[in-house]
Structures are given as C-alpha cells and as structure tokens.
Amino acid sequence: MKQIKILYFGQLRQARGLAEETVNTPAETLAELFTLQSASHGLTLASRHLKMARNDEFCPPAEALCDGDTVAFLPPVCGG
Amino acid sequence: MKQIKILYFGQLRQARGLAEETVNTPAETLAELFTLQSASHGLTLASRHLKMARNDEFCPPAEALCDGDTVAFLPPVCGG
Amino acid sequence: MDFILSAVPIDVYALRHRMMAPEAGGFCSFEGWVRNHHQGRSVNALAYEAYAPLALKEGRRILREAQRRFAITSACAEHRIGHLIPGELAVWVGVSAAHRDAAFDACRFIIDAIKDTVPIWKHEFYSDGTQTWVDPTQTPSAT
Amino acid sequence: MDFILSAVPIDVYALRHRMMAPEAGGFCSFEGWVRNHHQGRSVNALAYEAYAPLALKEGRRILREAQRRFAITSACAEHRIGHLIPGELAVWVGVSAAHRDAAFDACRFIIDAIKDTVPIWKHEFYSDGTQTWVDPTQTPSAT
Numbered sequence: 178m179k180q181i182k183i184l185y186f187g188q189l190r191q192a193r194g195l196a197e198e199t200v201n202t203p204a205e206t207l208a209e210l211f212t213l214q215s216a217s218h219g220l221t222l223a224s225r226h227l228k229m230a231r232n233d234e235f236c237p238p239a240e241a242l243c244d245g246d247t248v249a250f251l252p253p254v255c256g257g
Numbered sequence: 258m259k260q261i262k263i264l265y266f267g268q269l270r271q272a273r274g275l276a277e278e279t280v281n282t283p284a285e286t287l288a289e290l291f292t293l294q295s296a297s298h299g300l301t302l303a304s305r306h307l308k309m310a311r312n313d314e315f316c317p318p319a320e321a322l323c324d325g326d327t328v329a330f331l332p333p334v335c336g337g
Numbered sequence: 338m339d340f341i342l343s344a345v346p347i348d349v350y351a352l353r354h355r356m357m358a359p360e361a362g363g364f365c366s367f368e369g370w371v372r373n374h375h376q377g378r379s380v381n382a383l384a385y386e387a388y389a390p391l392a393l394k395e396g397r398r399i400l401r402e403a404q405r406r407f408a409i410t411s412a413c414a415e416h417r418i419g420h421l422i423p424g425e426l427a428v429w430v431g432v433s434a435a436h437r438d439a440a441f442d443a444c445r446f447i448i449d450a451i452k453d454t455v456p457i458w459k460h461e462f463y464s465d466g467t468q469t470w471v472d473p474t475q476t477p478s479a480t
Numbered sequence: 481m482d483f484i485l486s487a488v489p490i491d492v493y494a495l496r497h498r499m500m501a502p503e504a505g506g507f508c509s510f511e512g513w514v515r516n517h518h519q520g521r522s523v524n525a526l527a528y529e530a531y532a533p534l535a536l537k538e539g540r541r542i543l544r545e546a547q548r549r550f551a552i553t554s555a556c557a558e559h560r561i562g563h564l565i566p567g568e569l570a571v572w573v574g575v576s577a578a579h580r581d582a583a584f585d586a587c588r589f590i591i592d593a594i595k596d597t598v599p600i601w602k603h604e605f606y607s608d609g610t611q612t613w614v615d616p617t618q619t620p621s622a623t
Contacts, residue, residue, distance in 0.1 A: 184388065186386060186388055186456065186458055187386060187458030187460070187470045188458075188470040188472060190386075191470060226472075226474045228456075230388070230391055230456075233390040233391050233394070234391070234394070235391070235395075249388055249391070249456075251388065251456050252458065252470070252472065253472050253473055253474045254452075254453075254454065254455060254456055254457055254458060254473075255452075255457065255458050255459040255470075255471045255472070255473055256385065256387075256392075256416055256427075256428065256451055256452055256455050256457030256458075256459070257369050257416075257427065257428050257448060257451050257452035257457075264531065266529060266531055266599065266601055267529060267601030267603070267613045268601075268613040268615060270529075271613060306615075306617045308599075310531070310534055310599075313533040313534050313537070314534070314537070315534070315538075329531055329534070329599075331531065331599050332601065332613070332615065333615050333616055333617045334595075334596075334597065334598060334599055334600055334601060334616075335595075335600065335601050335602040335613075335614045335615070335616055336528065336530075336535075336559055336570075336571065336594055336595055336598050336600030336601075336602070337512050337559075337570065337571050337591060337594050337595035337600075349496070350493060353492070357513065357567060359515065359516040359566045359567050360515065360516065360517070361513060361515070362512065362513055362514075362515040363510065363511070363512060363513070364510070364511040364512075364513060365508070365509070365510050365511075365587075366508070366509050366511075367506065367507070367508050367580065367583070367584070368506070368507040368508075368509075369505065369506060369507075369580075370500065370504060370505055370506070370507060370576075371505075372502065372503065372504070372505040372578075373502040373503065374503070423502045424500060424502050433513075435515075437510065437512075437588075437591060440510070441510070441584065441587075441588050444508075444584075445580075445584055448580060
C-alpha cells in the first residue's frame, strides 16, 4: 500500500465534497487510483476529459504511483 | 480661370515651402493643377504615389475642378 | 515576462507601464471581462479556482513558448482567482514587439493557450439562484 | 465608436474605461509607441501632421467598416498629432466584443487601415541632426 495525497478541483472537488485527502491505496498507476476513488465516491467525469498531475507536474495517467506522491485530478479547464 | 485654394502636406508642404496658397489656374482637372504647380515649383513626387482630395473628400485626379474648390495634394501617408 | 495569479483586481495600468520599452514599437493586449450572461443565462457572479503551483508553471511555459515562436520584446499575463462580478477583469495578456504582426500573433497565441491548458476552473452563479462549474467539453465555449 | 486626433498625450485609461460594457467578454487593444530607432538611425523626436477634416472622416469610415465586418460591441481609435519623443504613444486602437476572435480581427483591421489610408504624415528627427518626412513608398516600412 502507498500513501498518496489527492487534490480535487472544480466539479471533481464538488463531487467528492472535499479539496484534498490522504489515502492508502493498492493502485499501481494514477489511472487506477482514479478508478478506485471514482468507484468509491461516485465521481462521474469521463476519463477522456480528465487530466492528471503528480507532484505539481502534468502526468500521463499510465504512470506508476510512488509512496508519498501528491496526485491531482483535473477536470476540463475553463480559465480566461 | 478658376480660383482654387491648394493645401500641401508633409514632404509636399516642405517642397513647396508653404502649407496653403490660393491660385488662379486654367487647369481643368486636379491632375492638371498638380502638373502645373509641380512644373512651377519643382515638386517631385511621382504621381502614382500621390492622392488628392477636393473639399475635404478623397477625389480621383481626373475629376474636373470648379471655381472656389479647395484641393489637397497628399503624399504617401505614414500614420500609426 | 511573467505569469501572475491574483486574488485582488488586476492593475492593468501597472502591468502596461512595466512593459513599455523604447525599442518596442507595437503593443497588443487582450482582456477577458466577466460577462453578465452565459448561454442565455443571467450571471450574477463567478469564482475562479486555480491549481496554483501547476498554473504558474504552465503559464510561464506558455510565455516562454511565445517568446520562442514570435519576435517579441516582452510578454506578461495575469489571471484573477476568487470571486468576480460582471464587468470585472478576469484575465489580461500584454505583448510588446518591434512590429505589430508579432505583437498580435503572440497575444492571440497566449490567450488561446491559457484557455486551453492552464489549470483554472470557473464556477458561475446565476440570477435564478443556480450555479455550476463551467465545463467547456459539455457546452459550446464562449468569449 | 469614435476616431480622435489629439494634440496632447492619449489617455489610455479613459479610452479603455469608456469601452467597458457588461455584454462584452473580450477586449483587444493595440498601441503604437514611438521607437528610438528607425532603419538603423537613432530617433530623437518626431512630429505627426494630419489633414484633420479628412483624417477624421476616414478614421470614422474605418471604424464603421470594422463594425460592419466584425461582430464587435464597440471600437475606438485615437492618433496623436504634434511633437512626440521615443516611448510616447502615437496611436491607440481598442475593440470590445462578445468573443475574442472578433476583437482581435477588428483591432488588426483598424490599425492596418489607419496606417494605409488615414491622411497623417510623420516627420522624424534623428540624433545626427538630420530629419525627414517618412515615405513608406521609398523605404521598407516599420512597426
């Protein structure tokens, strides 16, 4: 199990009901972590519209998680 | 003979040495007036680069002059 | 050459003044203002939320890329976060250059890239009491 | 929607403020600044001369044409006349619109048209003591 800090933004923060949480997870990749969190908490964002970041850098969902990582789930951006 | 007020701008004002003058001229058109003034005062601007105005409106050089008109000779513009 | 996130109103005049340079002949700026309507609904207010560390990195990357792609003297952008009301300035982009082609093209490139990739989200509050996180993948985009 | 010739410094902030409208979501402006050099020569100062009655008519015609061609909320332009020094603002164009495409396109159209047809001439004074009326048909154009 890895200890991961998760950040939620925008519609995902609203859906999850909190801005961040720390979890112990068996997930091997960022994508697996989202699938688990999504199943547990009913997050509905289609994965084709989801971007992810690890330790404040954009990161492909297939990348491996490391213990102590901070992961962010980013719904479609809407600045400007 | 028609009495015409002529306005000069930019390099043509500098070449003529004055900003405006009133002349009595036999010229039938704006183009003829420029040819006459150009010959008398050594104005050298090529006619393909010259625009003209009559009574504060752009005007084709071939248009007829009327007594009392104000004519402006406009070298290439350079605003902005 | 800086990308700024601000929780207080953007000072356009200070930003513009900082960019003036005697070698620059042209300056182009873009401003995004909060509109009082969105897709037929009357907007009372909105809130911008940013993932700040990544938004700053991505914003600076965009400015560096503009500098690389276009012959510009300098470029700067500032985006509001927090609550705003219609008429307020949400984002400002300014570019100075020797020639106007580069100033226009770089300014357009920067605002397009900001809207496309900088992690900032918009929460709209409507006059009918409803509210939503605006999702451009769900709705035709605006501005 | 106005075209202005000004013998005193252009007040960008007043112009910009006048254009703000709650239905406009985007605003694009262009500024032409006096450069300290032109074709390799050091510029000390310059003077703009206008054929004022026709320049105002032509400027307003350009703004009306921009309004007709692009989906904009409003457009305004102001050009300096008289003596200026490097760093001073020579011309300002501002366009507000619901969407940024129209704001950028109309702003670009207006500054291009001003440079192309409005009867304004530029007299440059160089640091070597010489001076000339700038003739874009004689020299590769700048800015």
